[in-house]
Each structure stands twice: as structure tokens, then as C-alpha cells.
Amino acid sequence: MMKSTELTTTEYSPLPVYRIRRNAGPDYFEDNLIEEVPVALVYNGISHAVLMSICTNLEDLAVGFSLTEGIIDSYRDIRDMDIVPGCSGYEIQIAISPRCFQRLKEKRRSMAGRTGCGICGAEELDHVVREQPCVGNDLTIDPATVEMAFRTLEDHQLLGQATGAAHAAAYITPAGELVAVREDAGRHIALDKLIGYMARHQLQGGAILVTSRASFEMVQKTVSAGIEALFAISAVTRMARNLAEESNLTLAGFCRPGKMSVYAHPQRLGADAGLQGDH
Structure with missing residues (x-):
């Protein structure tokens, strides 16, 4: 099991904030702002x-x-x-x-030399939309294991707890062990940092959790890392679902206690995992 590291002043800074509340008078308090x-x-x-x-x-x-x-x-x-x-x-x-x-x-x-919107x-x-390889078929993971890993992840989101402004991306083993967590203000940046760590330490065979929605780019990055499953705490886009389907990636969103919505390749989650969970 991974150990949490201490935050430093380079990651956030406390600053005075003028707070306005409906049922109380305005006041100043100190808030932690993430440092980008x-x-x-x-x-x-x-x-x-x-x-x-x-x-x-x-x-x-x-x-x-x-x-x-x-x-x-x-x-x-x-x-x-x-x-x-x-x-x-x-x-x-x-x-x-x-x-x-x-x-x-x-x-x-x-x-x-191109002008306009660029796309x-x-x-x-x-x-x-780059051509992506299909990921393998070696992973089996239980939905209850994913739920346990998300609960464990909460304790390691130190920057998110301090500022309320950070997304997290985490790598877990098929048994649900939390191996690595990266946080950043941008969800794509957090995922890139995690994938970089995984490449440097040759981590394979597990799944990725993200505390954000799963957009097309998040799926694309996961597939490029050769990971077979992406679990998001929030919504999934149509383009993300389509790419996951084409790339053989298990994609689930709205991963909350006791439920998840599986949008592509539920077979890695067991025979009963094909149903769509409530949002």
C-alpha cells in the first residue's frame, strides 16, 4: 500500500478571502489556493x-x-x-x-499555417483522433474492489483536501491496492503525471481511477498507457464511450458507493456487471 506524502508550500498557499454568507455577516478567513x-x-x-x-x-x-x-x-x-x-x-x-x-x-x-478554430x-x-491500439484482455476486477479503492483514494487526496481544487488520478492493482496517486488542478495533467510515473516504474496489469469526468482525451490517454479499465467518479462523454468500445477498454462512470455505470466492455467486472447503475 502506498504512503501519503506531505504537501509543501509550492503546491498551495494560504491567502485571506472575503466571505459572504446569506445568514451571517461578511468576514475574512484564510483559504488555501492551489499554485499553478x-x-x-x-x-x-x-x-x-x-x-x-x-x-x-x-x-x-x-x-x-x-x-x-x-x-x-x-x-x-x-x-x-x-x-x-x-x-x-x-x-x-x-x-x-x-x-x-x-x-x-x-x-x-x-x-x-492553419487558421481558425484549429479543429x-x-x-x-x-x-x-489518433489511431489507437486495442488494449489486452488480461484484467479481471470486482466492482466492490473498485469501490474500496475509491474510498482509500479519498485519504490520499491531500491537495484536494487542502484546496478543494485538485483532481486525482490513481493506479490500482486488480486486488484494489492503491499503488500511485497524482493530483493537479487539471484532470489531464493529473492523469499524465500518473501515466508518466507508471511508465518510469513499469507498472502494468491494473486499472486507473479518476476523480473527474471521463472525456475522450482521458480515454485516449488511458488506452495509450495500455491500461484495460478506467473508472471515473463523474460522467462519461459519448465520444469517450465510442473510443473505449473501439479500443477494448472497460469504461465506467458515476462510480459511487454501491453503484457504477458501465459504458463499455463490462466483461472484466464479472457476469452481472453489465447493468447501468443509477446516477
Whole structure:
């Protein structure tokens, strides 16, 4: 079982807040605000993306983002990494294999010069809806095990408890053991950090829990990590369900005490898991 780590002042800061309440007079109190900073990802000297993140587990973020965005194919494609603090954030300088860097440059050239919304035609959509492999069929997990893991996860959401502004992503074994948790203000960032940690420690064979909705991108990232099941505490989108169905991913939403709604591939949850739970 994993151990919780202590929060630091880099993750949140206490600030005075003016509070207005209907049945009481206004007052000031101290609230904890999550600390987001810009994080620039630079591949072989070329700046590619700037993400907003808390400034912990940045190596996990760089690895996870690189994998889930298809920039690299495996952790071995990263040759070196330096995290350089700046005046307002961090720059992560990532050296990747020549093969992956050439592919990244070709993708950047194909997207250069486009105007408008950026996602308004078949060519642009190809960059969003990437071809995904199907995940395997090795996982069996009991719904009661998932419920127990979500209860355990609550005790490890330290940043969420301190600020009320953080999402969590967690990796569990088929037996429900909580192995790793990553929190961040952005649900995608939390998931990328978790997947990066999983890649660095070669974790396979379990499932992912998220304390958010399961959108298309969350399913895409889970599939890219080779994980067979994604359990979300909130809703599932239609596009997420379709991708999960195509990719052989077990996808469940509204995972609450005593119920869940299984939207794709319920077979991993047992013969009686095909019914849709109440929201």
C-alpha cells in the first residue's frame, strides 16, 4: 500500500478571502489556493507546448505527456531530461530519439499555417483522433474492489483536501491496492503525471481511477498507457464511450458507493456487471 506524502508550500498557499454568507455577516478567513505555474515542454531544443501545472512531479508529467500525445513510443525514447526553473515557471528540456523527433517535426510542419478554430476539417481532426491500439484482455476486477479503492483514494487526496481544487488520478492493482496517486488542478495533467510515473516504474496489469469526468482525451490517454479499465467518479462523454468500445477498454462512470455505470466492455467486472447503475 502506498504512503501519503506531505504537501509543501509550492503546491498551495494560504491567502485571506472575503466571505459572504446569506445568514451571517461578511468576514475574512484564510483559504488555501492551489499554485499553478506555466510548464514549457521543449523537445530537442524546440518548444512544443506550455501546460499549467503545480510544480511537483514534473518528470512524471513530461514522460506521461510525451507518451499520451504520441511524441514518444516508450519511456526508452527519452534520452535525457533537465528541469530548469524560470522567473515564472519551469522549462522541461527533453532529449528524445532521432526517430521520434523527426516524427514530431513532421507533425508540426503539417499543422503550420492553419487558421481558425484549429479543429474544423478532416485533416485537423486526424491530429486529435489518433489511431489507437486495442488494449489486452488480461484484467479481471470486482466492482466492490473498485469501490474500496475509491474510498482509500479519498485519504490520499491531500491537495484536494487542502484546496478543494485538485483532481486525482490513481493506479490500482486488480486486488484494489492503491499503488500511485497524482493530483493537479487539471484532470489531464493529473492523469499524465500518473501515466508518466507508471511508465518510469513499469507498472502494468491494473486499472486507473479518476476523480473527474471521463472525456475522450482521458480515454485516449488511458488506452495509450495500455491500461484495460478506467473508472471515473463523474460522467462519461459519448465520444469517450465510442473510443473505449473501439479500443477494448472497460469504461465506467458515476462510480459511487454501491453503484457504477458501465459504458463499455463490462466483461472484466464479472457476469452481472453489465447493468447501468443509477446516477
